Amino acid sequence: MRLPVSQARLRPGIIELAQGYPAAGALPVAAWAQAVAGGLREYGSDALMYGHPTGPGPLLRWLCDRLGAADGRVIRPGEVFVTAGASHALELVASLVLRPGDAVLVDSPTYHLALRVLADHARLVPAPADEHGLLPDETAKLLDALRAKGVRVPLLYLVPTYNNPTGGCLPQQRRLALVRLARRRGLLLVEDDTYRELAYDAPAPRSLYGLAEAGEVIRLGSFAKTVAPGIRLGFLCATEEFVARLADRGYVDSGGGVNHTNAVAMGWFGGTGAYDEHLGRVRERYRYRRDSLVRAVAEHLPAARFAVPAGGWFLWLRLSGVDTGALLPVAERHGVGYLPGARCFLPGAAGPAQEYLRLSFSMVAPELFAEGIRRLAAAVVEAQSVRSGV
Ligand SMILES: Cc1ncc(COP(=O)(O)O)c(C=O)c1O
Missing domain, CATH: 3.90.1150.10 (Aspartate Aminotransferase, domain 1)
Structure with missing residues (x-):
């Protein structure tokens, strides 16, 4: 069989x-074969070595330029950690931030399989939302009520841009209010930005990560929808301290940066304009x-x-x-x-x-x-x- x-x-x-x-x-079967060949040609045995802990330099550099241009601010290589997709990025954030007994706020409706990832770590609580997305004032009230009962609520997960399942974008006023809420209440926003590049009518709205101060938002990104899910490649953007904590995990020390050869190929794919x-x-x-x-x-x-x-x-x-x-x-x-x-x-x-x-x-x-x-x-x-x- x-x-x-x-x-x-x-x-x-x-x-x-x-x-x-x-x-x-x-799916770019031929173009990806060229990207892998290009990465191997350009970086030789380095492309097949254990990878740099946070991702290979050429991919980090290209990502920082691209994300920085979209966000309208400088993104430093130390803010980026290459992952095996957005799911892996979410799992890493949850395992670093959450403790048994915590609650996590989630947008409703939201990506159904993110609920599974988060439920492995914490109790999930739906954040109030209407047909345009999450409602920041009502969410603040819910957060206060939970914390008044002694529940630790470290983070809120949402897909504010081309949401899965609604396709909608959180309006700008709510983005700003949500970032203010994160700042005032010490709530970490986990922005799943998987669909940002699939914009059909106009450029995508500015990310929460671009609107916030350091430490208020972690952004998750993926090449699964734009390039291919099988390459298992994505990234997260966070503070340099958070990225350093991830890079210091035992599995990175032991195994190096994830999916290194594919990450090198992605750096080549992006840097040459083929992407x-x-x-x-x-x-x-x-x-x-x-x-x-x-x-x-x-x-x-x-x-x-x-x-x-x-x-x-x-x-x-x-x-x-x-x-x-x-x-x-x-x-x-x-x-x-x-x-x-x-x-x-x-x-x-x-x-x-x-x-x-x-x-x-x-x-x-x-x-x-x-x-x-x-x-x-x-x-x-x-x-x-x-x-x-x-
Ligand atoms: C919102 C959202 N996040 C994450 C993922 C999974 O991304 P990845 O394949 O990069 O793990 C998906 C895939 O459907 C998704 O819709």
């Missing part, structure tokens, strides 16, 4: 709009897919309410009066998959979580969108007719 090579599991006959996976055609060329093509591809899925939903499922996302991979639909968890088996029988909205909320979060669902436009060929949405619409009609006994 042939053992699987990747995580992708496609079910025959189902149009999979659930997974946040890249389009196979967007920018690739990113331009990827943005075009996903912009086209976003527009196609928006058209398909507007035409075939007009009852769905949604906001058109300016970036990222997802459309967040609300179907009033529909329980999207109960609908899923019916939809799969009709041949379409999606992520039920409740997966992106913690139990106890306010709002009609079960009326939402997330569609991903990243992986499936856009020619299948209209058919996928027709199937979803047929499933909604069937579920409603069963409920009303028609």
Whole structure:
């Protein structure tokens, strides 16, 4: 029996709009082979040695220039730590900052698998939010109430730019208020910035990291969506003290910087301009897919309410009066998959979580969108007719 090579599991006959996976055609197979060859040519045996603890110099330098330009301030190499993706970055932050018995505030809705990473370390509490994102004043009240009961609440996790699952961006006023809240209350904001580079209509808003003073925000980044998830490469930005603590971990001392050879290749990919060329093509591809899925939903499922996302991979639909968890088996029988909205909320979060669902436009060929949405619409009609006994 042939053992699987990747995580992708496609079910025959189902149009999979659930997974946040890249389009196979967007993965830079040939360009990445060149990047690896380029890194090996340029750095020779250093590219295959144990890596520098915080990441190879060429990647750190390129990242600092790029992030600094987007943030409108200087980012020093000592503020960056290269990781095996954003998930690994989140795990590292949680393991350094959290202690048993702590609570963590999380935006709602949020990236459902970040909930799993954080739940390995702490009790999770949903921060108050509305359809535009997290509400800073209400969050401050909740934080005060928890701390008044003696609960340690060191951090808050959110995806403020092209959120997974909503696709939305936290408005500027709330970004500023949140950073003020972090400053006044000594709360660390963990900004998951995984989708920043997938901006389709205008440049992405300034990051929380760029708005804050040192020590108020840790930013997580990833090359999983722009380059490839399989290279397991991302980074975090934090204070030089925090990065030094990470670099001093025993596993780094023992194993060196993570994914060193891929990190060297990424430095080459970025530094030669090949990444920018690739990113331009990827943005075009996903912009086209976003527009196609928006058209398909507007035409075939007009009852769905949604906001058109300016970036990222997802459309967040609300179907009033529909329980999207109960609908899923019916939809799969009709041949379409999606992520039920409740997966992106913690139990106890306010709002009609079960009326939402997330569609991903990243992986499936856009020619299948209209058919996928027709199937979803047929499933909604069937579920409603069963409920009303028609
Ligand atoms: C918001 C968010 N953070 C992190 C990740 C995982 O990133 P990585 O593959 O770099 O670990 C994802 C992937 O879906 C995501 O949507």
